[in-house]
Amino acid sequence: MSSIDPVTRDLWQVIAATDEITVGVVEATLLLDTRIALTRDSDGSPVVWLRRDEEQGDEIDPASVLDRLPAITGYGYIWTSLGNPPKELFPIPEYAESDRVNMSCGSIGIHVSAPRAVENFLDMGHFPYVHTDILGAEPHTEVKEYDVEVSEERDEVLATKCKFFQPRAALSAIDGMEVEYVYRVPHPFCAVLYKSSPEAPERRDVIAIFLQPMTEERCRAHLLQSMIDSTSTITDLRRFQQTIFGQDKPILENQFPKRLPLDPRSETPIRADKSAIAYRRWLSQKGITYGVIPVAS
């Protein structure tokens, strides 16, 4: 059993899509090597506790659960914490805009650490090779210069002015276009990307990945889309995102080591590009040790 660093322990951690949890029925999951049980009470609010002998699918009276972990809902998901979490989740203000289509796109287990999955999400270099003819295509393989900073005020990594030619940037895209991305990493295991919306070029589609660290080498990816799209169905939009994620999955699961090395010299410069370097440094400075290989001191 690995030890959980205090920063990770005090974070909110995503554990399930709210819609997938039935009132009064036990769902079992694993978070930070810890067996967790959860359900929802008659108001629909999440109830989360350390799992004992409950089994997945058991019926339970939520009121009978007295020893509870902190629980909160946000962005369509249930979050909990093994420590003392902040009052609120990190903000994604766009989620509240009334004309957006918000949806979960599934919670998918992957055999790699949560930080590896975040880093892959930030990397544009793989688009033409892994998401061929959708998010990239040869010969448009160059990752152009972009800006990265760590916002002191918001305590997050921010990459801006990321431009990439995409044959099919979104389901609503008709032609190939140069798309501008902004990436935020507002939580050590969560990343949010903004990309110009083909339907409303002045606004941006939001796609987020929330990683549930199950062990140091396994996580569950919970996907969120918050789209400007007046024509597609939820099924179509989910399918588009799952197609992309299904392409990433084998690439992610073949990464070695499965924990993310934080020493910038430990991997080739191609893998560790600018945003990856900033993300790794940020994790280091925070003192995150779960799911990473810390820099030898």
Place this chain on the structure above:
Amino acid sequence: MAITLYDFELSGNCYKLRLLMSALKLRYDIVPVDFYPGRQHKADWFLRMNPFGQLPVLKDDDLILSDSGAILAYLARKYDEASLWFPDDPAVTAEILRWHSVADDITATSSAARLALGYGYDFDIAKTQKGAHRIFRLMDEHLWFGEREGRDWLCSPAHPTTADIACFPYVMLSEEGGVGREDYPALRRWTDRVRRIPGFVVMSGIFPAGRAL
């Protein structure tokens, strides 16, 4: 003729039909089914087409078909004018159906392990992985002896049949279920040959031949 496939992108069983229809150059429409997380395969409208609640379902004009192996046989018999994918010969038919049945066993093991690890299904992971390795060992032997006899495919004809298509997806996706293929070199060479069949298409999680993955 109008063919409609009720399809989930990440389903290997749905992919079998996309693969054969691509090889046969058939045009078809896709109706996406939200298998996960939406569980639409258990919705009333879907159960009216297939009471067993399983993907894929294929509609050809008014005919509604389910079960990927059955649909492969149907498409080949109906649309493959050269009768290569599902030949008439009784002995070959028996061979193909034998491997369609192996394909179902691969679904019950390799695919089940993938569903357990990736999609939260409550299956016995160790047992399904062990079952997949047992099948892969037998396939590897069968293919290794085949190569020595000049047979490249699962069945005896000198060309691929629906047996190869039925067995291919959940062999290729086995690593998602924690089942590696390092110990099955003849099986790996066969997956490379399948990926070079004219009209081959990929699905999410399966890359073209000649790539690292």
